[in-house]
Amino acid sequence: MDAMEPRAYLTVAAILFSIGIMGILTRKSLLVIFLSIEILLNSAALALITFARVWASADGHVLFFLVIALAAAESAVGLSFVIAIYRHKHAIEAQGLSELKG
Secondary structure, three states, rough: OOOHHHHHHHHHHHHHHHHHHHHHOOOOOOHHHHHHHHHHHHHHHHHHHHHHHHHOOOOOHHHHHHHHHHHHHHHHHHHHHHHHHHHHHHHOOHHHHHHOOO
């Protein structure tokens, strides 16, 4: 690593992961929950890139692109779910989703 050592990057990834977990566990809004999942995926991508650079391997870079593609797909599907739930319930709270069972 050029400017900073890997420990700094992994610390940022751990902090992002913790923020994502806390957002999922404490928030009620579906938009905030999906944003927290995005933060979790970005922290995993940062850790993958860090390990790939430390070990000078292309495998981590390939997995990074896989994680980014997964995050994009999760955003598209998640946002479509939020829009469908809002049209049906006129609210986007996570607590009211148990009524949608089928």
